[in-house]
Amino acid sequence: MELPFAESYKIKMIEPIYRSTREQRVKWIDEAHYNLFNLRSEQVYIDLLTDSGTGAMSHKQWAALMEGDESYAGSSSYYNLKNTVKSIFGFDYFLPTHQGRAAENVLFSILVKEGDIVPGNSHFDTTKGHIEFRNAHTEDCTVDEAFDTDSYFPFKGNVDPEKLEHVLSKNKGKVKIMIVTLTCNSSGGQPVSMENLKEVRKVADKYGISVLFDSARFAENAWFIKKNEKSYNNKTIKEIVREMYSYADGMTMSAKKDGIVNIGGFIATNNQKWFEEASTFSIMYEGFLTYGGMAGRDMNALAIGLDEVTDSAYLETRISQVEYLGNKLIENGIPIQKPIGGHAVFVDAKKFLPHVPKEEFVAQTLANILYIEAGVRGVEVGTLLADRDPQTKENRYPKLELLRLAIPRRVYTNNHMDVVAAGLKNIYEQRDEIRTGLIIHKEAPIMRHFTVELYKA
Numbered sequence: 315m316e317l318p319f320a321e322s323y324k325i326k327m328i329e330p331i332y333r334s335t336r337e338q339r340v341k342w343i344d345e346a347h348y349n350l351f352n353l354r355s356e357q358v359y360i361d362l363l364t365d366s367g368t369g370a371m372s373h374k375q376w377a378a379l380m381e382g383d384e385s386y387a388g389s390s391s392y393y394n395l396k397n398t399v400k401s402i403f404g405f406d407y408f409l410p411t412h413q414g415r416a417a418e419n420v421l422f423s424i425l426v427k428e429g430d431i432v433p434g435n436s437h438f439d440t441t442k443g444h445i446e447f448r449n450a451h452t453e454d455c456t457v458d459e460a461f462d463t464d465s466y467f468p469f470k471g472n473v474d475p476e477k478l479e480h481v482l483s484k485n486k487g488k489v490k491i492m493i494v495t496l497t498c499n500s501s502g503g504q505p506v507s508m509e510n511l512k513e514v515r516k517v518a519d520k521y522g523i524s525v526l527f528d529s530a531r532f533a534e535n536a537w538f539i540k541k542n543e544k545s546y547n548n549k550t551i552k553e554i555v556r557e558m559y560s561y562a563d564g565m566t567m568s569a570k571k572d573g574i575v576n577i578g579g580f581i582a583t584n585n586q587k588w589f590e591e592a593s594t595f596s597i598m599y600e601g602f603l604t605y606g607g608m609a610g611r612d613m614n615a616l617a618i619g620l621d622e623v624t625d626s627a628y629l630e631t632r633i634s635q636v637e638y639l640g641n642k643l644i645e646n647g648i649p650i651q652k653p654i655g656g657h658a659v660f661v662d663a664k665k666f667l668p669h670v671p672k673e674e675f676v677a678q679t680l681a682n683i684l685y686i687e688a689g690v691r692g693v694e695v696g697t698l699l700a701d702r703d704p705q706t707k708e709n710r711y712p713k714l715e716l717l718r719l720a721i722p723r724r725v726y727t728n729n730h731m732d733v734v735a736a737g738l739k740n741i742y743e744q745r746d747e748i749r750t751g752l753i754i755h756k757e758a759p760i761m762r763h764f765t766v767e768l769y770k771a
């Protein structure tokens with residue numbers, strides 16, 4: 315008999331979680347105005363709101379915190395992290411920042427100017443925000459397969475080289491950089507292939523533009539390359555990552571994801587001029603060059619996190635758990651986005667709750683029912699998140715209404731995933747009786763999903 319696969323670590327420290335009753339949850343979600351962001355974390359049994367900053371550090375990372383060097387300038391923790399960044403990504407120049415969006419803010423201060431166009435594969439919200447804030451624009455060049463939830467195409471994060479060439483040839487002089495997001499969060503944690511990274515590099519060279527990698531889930535991306543691109547099956551993750559970054563001019567990183575730390579980020583590049591120019595903005599916005607908004611101890615923990623996240627035994631554990639949940643849902647007939655991505659499972663709420671009118675926030679309704687059923691907190695990626703049209707003030711209805719179940723790194727076991735799957739199964743069996751959703755009582759003019767107050771229709 316083939317030995318089954320198990321986690322690549324054992325548990326040394328635990329944090330109790332509380333399994334509440336349905337009666338308690340009915341009361342709490344009403345007090346939270348049917349917005350899961352308003353719940354206290356103690357009111358949540360299994361928290362799949364985000365995989366950002368919610369991972370569990372290893373014993374080596376906790377030990378490294380104690381050795382953190384809090385010197386203002388030139389700390390050993392800074393050099394630990396700088397050396398790790400060099401060995402994993404191959405970049406000589408490095409600037410720490412307090413998180414990913416801060417890296418964007420510092421780097422885009424020198425690279426993005428009014429009127430610029432920045433193509434990419436479905437830019438992340440904060441990335442797009444920092445570009446648009448500078449009166450520049452993004453162009454989405456993601457492959458068409460990304461928008462078909464039933465397509466099993468393995469690299470739905472890929473950039474379509476023809477779409478990219480079209481943008482570049484139409485906008486000569488306006489495009490200086492492009493951004494490839496690894497994995498592509500907005501299309502469901504979908505990876506970009508090595509072949510595609512090479513192709514993108516070729517097109518970028520032809521038009522003389524620079525390529526930045528938005529790197530929050532770079533290691534998960536490398537895992538999919540190892541799994542699904544034949545010539546990489548026998549390469550180590552670290553070899554794959556080095557090759558991936560040989561096609562980039564620089565990177566921004568949210569260390570809260572594949573850094574496996576609770577806070578942090580950085581910029582890295584081989585472009586000395588970028589480094590020198592960005593340094594001024596780093597000092598203004600983040601802090602001196604050798605800490606940039608991070609504590610020495612956190613830089614130490616991040617250096618180890620980057621080494622651990624690029625270990626294939628870790629990645630196998632990680633991606634298998636996401637797959638485990640996704641496959642359980644598929645077995646129960648629950649409609650999810652396919653193929654299953656790297657950090658989250660996305661439930662197709664419109665297919666799940668066909669009788670709830672789109673005006674009543676289908677995915678938010680499902681998120682609420684799942685919380686009441688099982689104490690599980692997911693997040694809506696649908697009409698609430700899409701906000702209103704700034705001109706007409708009407709709701710914008712996106713193509714997909716999704717309930718995202720993001721899985722924190724090294725935090726839950728597959729038994730927890732079983733609870734999530736059972737909760738959704740119970741709801742799915744009663745879906746024909748669910749005919750009404752939620753109505754807005756109060757909302758902010760932008761980013762309303764964080765603070766919106768709703769009531770039951």
Ligand SMILES: *Cc1c(COP(=O)(O)O)cnc(C)c1O
Pocket residue numbers: 366413414415416438440441495496499528529530531567568569570571578579
């Ligand atoms: C999270 C994320 C960011 C922003 O990083 P923060 O650390 O949350 O500021 C940028 N890009 C991608 C792809 C992300 O997932």
